[in-house]
Amino acid sequence: MRRSELPVNTVKLARYLIGKTLVHDTPQGRLSGRIVETEAYPVGDAAAHSFRGKTARNQSMFLERGHAYVYFIYGNWHAINVASERKDVGAAVLLRALEPLEGIVLMQRHRSGAREHDLARGPGRLTTALDIDRRYDGVDLCGRAPIWLGTPVKPPGRIGRSARIGITKEAHRLLRFFERNNPCVSGPRN
DNA sequence: AGTGCGATTGACT
């Protein structure tokens, strides 16, 4: 997906990414899925990692939109975000869930045989299924990295909007987007 | 140098 197609606005990008694909070409084969759940972490949001400025950990949030910000959380898992504004502006969209498309058998190997709709349902599960970690922090998802954003295989259904999951600051803001009634979505689905 | 907590998950009741 070309960078020029991506809205230069964090909340719009979060909505825009629903229905697009995330692809990882590994030596064992291609892993891909439809993005069915996202969350926006815009400029000025106290829940965003970038809120207190750039650090070694969050510097990828300050790259041009379309770059990956991958971080490690709860001592066990990774989460992948898409930087969402112009260079030097810190904001991102968290990818929370995928509907698996290609490489399902390989994903099941990464996820100890979970059922298909559970393979990438949740940010930690998504990165485990697609074998994504800090190696990919800062890569360009609109470039030639083995991970990239692809065009939709089918148009998204109705898109729902809600409060974000698992945060305490700015908890009232409706910055979570999801494809309604899709079983691969974590948390509320309508 | 020490501390508190988090954009979660899987095991268990």
Next chain:
DNA sequence: GTCAATCGCACTA
């Protein structure tokens, strides 16, 4: 539905 594990990071001193 409930709950503990787990450790990197940012903040305080």
